[in-house]
Amino acid sequence: MDGILNLNKPQGLTSHDVVDRVRAVAGQRRVGHAGTLDPMASGVLLVCLGRATRVAEYLMASPKRYRARVCLGLTTDTLDAEGMVVEERSVEMDRAAVEAALRQFQGRILQVPPMYSALRYKGKRLYQLARQGVTVEREPRPVEIYRLEMMEWTPPELVLEVSCSPGTYVRSLAHDLGQVLGCGAHLVGLVRLACGDFRLEEAAPLDELTHERLPFLLLPLDAALRCYPALRLNEEAALAVRSGRAVAGPSPVQSPSPLFPAEGRSLARAYGPDGAFLAVMEYRSDRGLWHPRKVFV
Numbered sequence: 001m002d003g004i005l006n007l008n009k010p011q012g013l014t015s016h017d018v019v020d021r022v023r024a025v026a027g028q029r030r031v032g033h034a035g036t037l038d039p040m041a042s043g044v045l046l047v048c049l050g051r052a053t054r055v056a057e058y059l060m061a062s063p064k065r066y067r068a069r070v071c072l073g074l075t076t077d078t079l080d081a082e083g084m085v086v087e088e089r090s091v092e093m094d095r096a097a098v099e100a101a102l103r104q105f106q107g108r109i110l111q112v113p114p115m116y117s118a119l120r121y122k123g124k125r126l127y128q129l130a131r132q133g134v135t136v137e138r139e140p141r142p143v144e145i146y147r148l149e150m151m152e153w154t155p156p157e158l159v160l161e162v163s164c165s166p167g168t169y170v171r172s173l174a175h176d177l178g179q180v181l182g183c184g185a186h187l188v189g190l191v192r193l194a195c196g197d198f199r200l201e202e203a204a205p206l207d208e209l210t211h212e213r214l215p216f217l218l219l220p221l222d223a224a225l226r227c228y229p230a231l232r233l234n235e236e237a238a239l240a241v242r243s244g245r246a247v248a249g250p251s252p253v254q255s256p257s258p259l260f261p262a263e264g265r266s267l268a269r270a271y272g273p274d275g276a277f278l279a280v281m282e283y284r285s286d287r288g289l290w291h292p293r294k295v296f297v
Contacts, residue, residue: 001026002050003218004059008203009037009045009192018206022047025211034059034224035166035195036118040082043192044200054294055224055280062196062227063146065163069189070174072098072156072181077130078116079171080187089183091156098158099150101180106148110140111172143168157188197226221296222277225269231281231290238272241279242297246289249281267293 015036034046034056048056073091076083115130144165152159171187178185237247266283281290
């Protein structure tokens with residue numbers, strides 16, 4: 001089977017646990033997820049089956065939207081509720097002070113990845129080093145916060161809605177907010193509301209996934225590329241694309257996609273005269289041609 005599953009991951013499972021569950025239900029090995037969700041988090045987890053694993057990179061490049069519950073006054077070693085408390089301070093600020101601090105995190109910022117993460121340092125995962133009591137310097141990474149809004153304020157906790165670029169650590173955002181406020185903070189709850197235009201409201205509960213229902217839940221491969229324009233090819237151009245050759249076509253509009261506000265990407269999805277999805281295409285302005293980037297026939 002080929003396709004994309006929009007699943008609602010429950011708390012307590014790793015993303016790999018979900019992949020294993022899908023493999024068992026589908027009866028196939030070629031399954032992978034498109035963006036890790038921590039065990040303590042729930043919400044949208046996109047899982048790719050068969051040929052859809054080739055479009056996972058486009059799903060991972062999609063912006064994300066989260067609902068995050070943050071507790072002020074306590075700092076933990078993992079930056080979330082699963083870690084050990086390493087510092088406790090009093091919380092003496094009002095909603096206005098918190099909202100003023102939040103404004104410092106909107107737009108493009110530099111973020112230091114947490115030690116408890118899957119990033120690698122000299123061949124080892126950072127979380128493996130952290131469990132050994134080793135802390136290493138991590139280079140700050142540029143991320144973008146498109147929207148950051150406080151939805152609830154019940155001291156010492158607040159609920160945030162965050163729309164952000166891929167690669168953003170909401171745990172680090174919670175920690176850094178606590179540092180700016182001077183009281184410390186950690187993440188106590190996280191729900192992924194959306195990945196690109198795949199929303200939680202449309203996600204299937206994992207416990208309802210069965211072999212019989214699976215084909216009806218699978219989304220087509222090109223669903224991963226809905227944010228890109230479509231190229232309708234005639235038979236001659238479609239044959240060229242199937243053979244891996246470039247074709248002429250309209251030049252792309254050089255403006256950011258609504259799903260990729262930080263970058264306008266010259267990609268498109270190509271369809272044959274029969275409406276079948278053929279390929280991911282990339283426009284090369286030096287030659288004025290569309291080149292097949294990934295062909296699916």
